[in-house]
Amino acid sequence: MSLKVSEIVSFIAISLLIGALASCGNSKPERVPEGYHINFSETSPNPKEHKRVLVISGSPRKGGNTDLLCDAFARGAKEAGGYVEKVFLADYNIGYFSEEDVQRVGKRANEAGDDVPMLVDKLVNADVIVLASPVYYMNITGQLKTFIDRTYGRYREMKDKEFFYLTACADAEESTADWAINGFRGFVMCLPNPTERGMVKATGMGRKGAVKGSQYETEAYNLGKNI
Template identity: 40%
Template sequence: MKKVLILSGSPRKDGNSDLLCSEFMRGAQESGNEVQKIFVRSKKIVPCNACYYCRDHGGKCALNDDMSEILDAMQAADIIVMASPVYFYSIDAQMKIIIDRSLARWTNIPNKEFYFIMTCADDNRAAMACTLECFRGFTACLNGAKEKGVIYGTGVYRPGEVMSSPAMKEAYEMGKNV
């Protein structure tokens, strides 16, 4: 059994990337894994102010919000799933704030397996290249991080459109095979 943490960066509850997170979760749970899904938008997280208080205080952040609980979950997980819709060819604000605020303990998140979930209105995967590079840029900073899979939810814009996409099955299967 593995501990799986899903960070759903969708700004919409049951939005397309959030639905893919739920399918990944369903597959991972059916395989007997312990799964926690965090809907990032529902958390109170403020931007990093680059004060470096964390550097001098053992990874404790000067900002008092929900990010410490997310960092605890990231440290405890074996597998981290990061999901974001594509916004202007990049990750959305919800996922960016998670990455930036990881500064407090990024050195304490080693040897994790990562899966990335992305959705966009464009039918072409090339529209997701920068988004994927944002995820990869973050994990490149983490010791021992291993990219295990990417789900491309292309051609979906309105909430729920992903339900008829092959990405739904891919998310379920990828979750099942963690």
């Protein structure tokens, strides 16, 4: 039996729609692959006082828009009673992931000769982790991605953490900022029992310092107060 072209087109369209619905489900974000999981909550699943908050700035420039968002979040978190530390990754010696790092698991991860073991200790000990990066070529910066890769030896120790995301981009389209968000989630979804708490997507922020006094700076500050 032969099918008309219109019938074939309709069949393909319906198949694609069913596939899209099956892959999305009711959870967010829709791009989390099957077998991975991120919890989502605007309120803290661990409402203890004086949380240890680690802000990881993957910005290549101090005082840049993403870095200013980090500072605003830190101010809010301190006012909320958190013990806050900001790490500007460009200040540290962080080598690329290598074959040797595959063997450095658990305590052996501390054998690396650069600043990564010390920084990973901070991740393991934190209650709240803020991942921050501008959008570079539709992704997070190399500084942050290189550091994420190097957490391999101890990533299973980063369990039950709460995560916030901060990003800024020159493009006014919110969908552009989503590329960085997906970069953060690619790391977070691999950790044991993570909870995503909130994010700031500062769009249209091409000029250095443009985020100063903007709604996005306020949003980052308010997120910090909500740790």
